[in-house]
């Protein structure tokens with residue numbers, strides 16, 4: 001279980017994805033993008049628009065059930081990307097690096113980029129935008145909703 005949480009808003013995610021696109025442009029052009037579903041889908045869509053790439057393939061890897069890490073399972077291979085030559089892989093984040101390692105085994109010649117990287121997974125990426133501490137759990141905008149919280153003055157109980 002994580003000890004800290006970092007909430008990423010839609011605006012922040014959009015800014016980070018655009019920043020990644022900017023550093024990717026000199027590394028291209030790319031034949032296509034392989035999005036690591038599901039987390040890589042929205043970052044991949046934003047980046048595809050910015051780098052003007054219309055061919056999007058997916059690889060589906062399931063590793064986590066909420067915060068619990070399980071055994072990674074590839075539900076769909078990225079058939080259209082061959083060995084990955086000329087392709088760009090996009091995921092939302094690397095944590096342990098297990099998912100990235102499996103994706104790289106399928107696409108050894110592709111470039112791997114993600115928005116957020118924790119120290120254990122960082123060496124598995126070619127490019128990322130923001131480093132996040134290992135013990136922090138990133139909350140993405142598609143996993144969260146704004147909630148009512150009571151005013152601070154009422155926190156101590158009815159007398160406050």
Ligand SMILES: O=P(O)(O)OC[C@H]1O[C@H](OP(=O)(O)OP(=O)(O)O)[C@H](O)[C@@H]1O
Pocket residue numbers: 036037038039040061062063064065091092093094095096097098099100121
């Ligand atoms: O570096 P790791 O420890 O392998 O963790 C990173 C992976 O975990 C999350 O995917 P998840 O398995 O939760 O599936 P999802 O993308 O469908 O939400 C995230 O989107 C990365 O793909």
Ligand SMILES: Nc1nc2[nH]cnc2c(=O)[nH]1
Pocket residue numbers: 064093094095096136137138139140143
């Ligand atoms: N949402 C989310 N999924 C993850 N999968 C592995 N690490 C994380 C994380 O920090 N946040």
Ligand SMILES: [Mg+2]
Pocket residue numbers: 036037038039040061091099
């Ligand atoms: Mg994922």
